[in-house]
Amino acid sequence: MRIEQAHLDLLYRHLDTARERAHRTSAGAHHGAAAGGTHQARLEREVRAREAARHAARLDAVERGLCFGRLDERDGTVHHIGRTGLTDEAYEPLLLDWRAPAARPFYTATPAHPGTVVRRRHLHTEGRTVTGLDDEALDLAGLDESGRRALVGEAALLAALARERTGRMATAVATIQAEQDRVIRSPLPGALVVQGGPGTGKTLAALHRAAYLLFTHRAALERRGVLVIGPTTGFLRYIEEVLPALGETEVVLRTVGELFPDVTTARTDAPATAVAKGGPWMTEVLRRAVAAHQSAPAEGIDLGDGLRVSARACAQARDAARGLRAPHNRARTHYLRTLLDALAIAQALSLGRPYDEEEAHYAPRELWAREDVRAALDPLWPALTPRQLVERLLTDGELLAEVAPEHAAALLRPPGSPWTVEDVPLLDEAAELLGDLHPTDRTGSATGFATETSTEAGAATEDEEELAFAQGVLTITGQTDDALLDAAALAGRFREDSPYRSTAERAGADRTWAYGHVVVDEAQELSAMAWRTVLRRIPTNSLTVVGDLAQTGSPAGARSWAQMLDPHLPGRWREERLTVNYRTPEPIMALAAAVLRTAAPGQQPPESARPGTDRPRAVPVPDGDFAAALAELPAPVGTLGVIAPDGKAPALGALTVTAAKGLEFDNVVVVEPAALAPRDLYVALTRATRTLTLLHHRPLPPELAGAL
């Protein structure tokens, strides 16, 4: 311990020095960035200031548990493993970052497959003091079967698993297991599906993977950011500290209900409606709903005084605008422009005036300024926002009968109903089909369309100039990787002239932001339409998808990964499996496994890594007064989660199964198990890390009663 303490002291001295240096650079760069100079110089300094601040924050984040392990190799080489890498003055490594390739044997070496490792040591520390060591000798000859355990660093792992839960997920860099390590270090490209039962560390591995990818591909990922999608805001709160504690800040956490700007919802639809809204057919339904807003008047246009356009010309104009295959709001400009031109020509003819260049320039514009003209033309192809379109689709029975006859009954709702999570993918799809509003539609200006061509051209040139300029700055500062994308981001910032915003902030506010990597947790809950929304945010398809098909609760969710992913990523996803449950003790897991046999007969329950002595208890509540029964339970040690059927949860102040997804508690109380669907019951039982109590008025489901 004395030797390890001396090394730890040395490491903290180097950390302090590196930190001081980073803070000094950051403060200096910020000061410089605020000072004057050309715009280019300011931008350049800001890029440096941002880099320095990030580096300083990363060094601050590793203070706790800086060094947690040591590897001794057969040739006498010793590596210390920690949360970050540190070198001495001669650039000799003092501490290996856990994500570095050389640190990998710390997580993968086993007595059966030791590689070149002869000893793995876990260091326990408190503050800057070494408080204990766990050694594993990995080259012992003649290990018997029980000695060839697959758990890596078992003593340290079991100690970590036995700790009381705080309500927040913690990092586990010291005790990552070999099968989790395979997930964490899987290559960046393509979609990786991680299927695993409850408590197998899917969330943990996915978050450590995000940190690993940011470390390994920093240049490409940091500027694009990483998006983590979770099932509920409660879940996101539970995991939000993991990545900052690993020194990573360029991460955006969102639920599906938060993926569309300015809509935040946790409200969900009834099952039949959720199924209707989540199916792939909604793409076509929305397309038809848009097309229903692109009409040509059957009788043509006649506004008197010779202002006439024939029905045929109107239909041709509409077909030509559709033929552009441009988003609705953009094609609207062309349609209206064609009709205005036709009206202007008709007007000139009726007045006996030549339709020359000057007339062609001014007449359509003047016509558009006339209220009667606008009133006649505007509704033929109205400007639409995604909210307007989706609201109209879901509330207009006639429109629904026309564009979605099979789903109309499930989709129809009263006007002004609040947005639901299932609406978000529809809004996103609508945004793609509609495109941005033309500036004149946003401002309501009367003369815009006649001048749009020149305005648009002007804006495009300005954009290009800013982009070229930002790209130049990045080249100067040596940050040319992925420069086009990042230059675009910088140019955007420059345009907004906003104060400094991080990648995560910029990405979070922009619907069309292309992330560097996306992690989807509890991915089995996503509908086909939600997948389209997610994949739009990651054009490179670099995804980590974690979930458990046995826990699917949403009626529009996945029953098989192939069925859900093949339509979007044919042949472009790979699967890893996690098989050991680190959360639920054996006696509780045995009960859950019995439920799983009914809930999802094809699915294999994970094996519990935790012995556990507390047997699950069933407490009958003959009078059905669950509130009183809860109050009578002995006060638990550690965290408590009460999970109840949807109808009972609010009154009891309990969690629904949906809200409990992905979470865990030292003690779990499940209210009226017989009222939960088998898959939901499986989810509820597997939230416990120590004790499980079942409060029941109705008889327990037979599979539970039989296994208790």
Ligand SMILES: Nc1ncnc2c1ncn2[C@@H]1O[C@H](COP(=O)(O)OP(=O)(O)OP(=O)(O)O)[C@@H](O)[C@H]1O
């Ligand atoms: N290698 C490990 N070291 C320490 N703790 C671990 C390890 N692996 C998993 N755990 C712990 O086990 C618990 C379960 O992990 P996690 O929540 O990631 O599982 P999950 O597979 O996402 O579960 P679920 O499907 O039920 O949401 C967490 O407390 C996590 O910290």
